[in-house]
Amino acid sequence: MGVCKGGTPSLLGSDSSKLDVLSVTAWSNGLDEPVILQQCFSPIAKGTFRLLDPIKIVVHGVECSDEIKAKIMPIVLSGINQHPRGENWVRWQPN
16 A cells, blocks of 8 residues: 655755655555655646656665665556556656
8 A cells, every 4th residue: 555645745865945755655564664765856837747866765764775675666666557657657757
């Protein structure tokens, strides 16, 4: 199960006072705590919707190591592909 919101929450490790961030909280049976996925974006109001940075995966308030991220990303991508606009995710990525 997951919950997604967009807006201006703080991004882990950022000093910026205003960032547009997609934040998805996901959890499943067997998890001690939800997994949080965050990705900065440029909203349509600025011209074109674009994702600006790679996804950050946060567990227990700490960004995951590359090793753990490599294990989780296939699950994340599967979830993205299930979204009604999931096919656009690749096109929205930074160049």
